[in-house]
Amino acid sequence: MNRILIVGEHDGSRLNPAIAKCVTCARGIPDAEITIAVFAADPTAVAADAATVAGVDRVVTVTHAIHSNALAAAIAPQLAELAAAYTHVFGPSTTFGKDLMPRVAALLDAPQVSDLMAVESATRFRRPIYASNAITTVAAAEGSKIIATVRIASFEAAGVSVAPAPIEAVTVAAEPATHTRFISVSSARSDRPDLQTAAKVVSGGRALASADNFGILFKLADKMGAAVGASRAAVDAGYAANEMQVGQTGKIISPDLYLAFGISGAIQHLTGIKDAKTIVAINKDPEAPIFEVADIGLVGDLFQIVPELDRLLG
Amino acid sequence: MKRILVAIKRVVDYNVRIRVKPDGSGVITDGVKMSINPFDEIALEEALRLKEKGIVEEVLAVSIGTADCQQQLRTALAMGADRAILVQTDAVIEPLDAARIFRALCERETPLLAILGKQAIDDDCSQTGQMLAALWGRPQATFASKVEINGDVARVTREVDAGLETIEVDLPAVITTDLRLNEPRYVKLPDIMKAKKKPLDTLDPGALGVTPVERLKPVKFEPPPVRAKGVMVKDTQELIDALRRKGLA
Ligand SMILES: Cc1cc2nc3c(=O)[nH]c(=O)nc-3n(C[C@H](O)[C@H](O)[C@H](O)COP(=O)(O)OP(=O)(O)OC[C@H]3O[C@@H](n4cnc5c(N)ncnc54)[C@H](O)[C@@H]3O)c2cc1C
16 A cells, blocks of 8 residues: 655645646555645645545645745644655645655655656656756665655646545644744736646747737737746846746646747746647747747747737637 | 855756767766756855855855866856865765755854755756755755845745745755846956865765765656657748647637
């Protein structure tokens, strides 16, 4: 029996959609029993969410005022304590999971598989390295505890179960560390679809040349029901918010459609879009490397093509 | 003396096109340009700026790896680090062992901060800083895009999925750097000459009480799957037609 503990990332009220993908990954492990752990100031709503993810056997909750914000230093000792009873501890490859899981692994003196993209057995996994320019298969010694962050672009979300899993409140002895304090979070909140889970993404690069010009992409995205992404060059130049960055050091996404306007196609950008089902590239340079990965390419000026698309899709 | 410890990893330069060896035993690194991991260069730059502000007196650059890592440490010294330590080994060092080595050095050198890159662009693990913080029993502020030191606390802005998060951590602490934290300075020729005289010590992992262990055995390396060749369309209408055929517009 493999006992898998998944840390249930949430925003205080909802389970992060990435967790249903972690569950799919965990179900790939033979003979798996799956538990989701929710750390929260009030876990009620999130635990109820977690209990309905298909394939989940049990939800455990740890309630503490400090968990009103997700801090790795606060969660890690408690998660490590819970982990004693499990063979695998998984988190999503989100900034939350990337921050937390190695801290847990070190407390458990266990190795971590980062960006787990495929399960070959309970101890053998595939993961990308070198900005996804190579894939490696790694094997852990039989019987060693395994910590992993799950590359969410590699897995479909588990469905919703009609018979919710049991929820159990647990107490842990480990006190959360207090040397780390949450101050604030700021985000360019919008009503647009979330970049990480959107079916369609419209994305812009340095060629947009200003934050104002990005407005034409937002307009097109709204017409298509798409999220908006950006290259690092566009973010660095201040044309787009940092949370819009797609790529090796931004978000790794797997939409059905990715429309890239004025993005050259640097390796680090392509890392973020390789799992998109259809990539469309619009670039005025026919030699731009983005055309090597595009399913549909169009050579031309985005400042002419975006408004045309907007009009013709009308 | 107040100091900052900075991690410097020697990696394949980010401009190199990576190729997997035909026998699947690894990626080709022979004759390939090697550099300081870009995130570590940002870590060093941040440490140098904190020294220039008078917050610390010394910047210590540490690398773990083969004798060749001396090249990257010399570059770090030329950028402005005061001294360097190479923990020399030919073994493959997994993040947990790197963290154990850094922990031993943190205990010996008692830095105010340990600054590491948020990930190395070879194995893309993004683990060492967090593991060091856990083993050292200190706070971590990962993916930093802004760092302010006020007395014995650091206020750090972090790049998270939702946007920008600000946290406060007690010092000493571990910080890992994101790309927008700063832009590293260029090395000037006279500094390269001066760097030759700066101290660069070599240590054995054993001297720090660490025997590297292989916990995750790499059994195979493969190139990524290639995408099927796409089509070119000649105008916007054709693009829309192609999208409609796929049910995407
Ligand atoms: C360690 C590291 C990590 C990185 N991580 C990331 C990452 O996560 N994400 C990322 O995106 N980058 C990342 N980068 C940066 C990456 O290497 C590139 O610099 C960046 O992706 C380039 O952005 P761009 O394509 O917008 O700009 P450019 O490369 O400047 O390309 C602009 C493109 O626009 C085209 N163009 C110009 N005008 C028009 C027009 N009017 N109409 C149509 N096309 C036009 C040009 O032909 C060109 O192809 C990273 C780099 C490093 C070193």
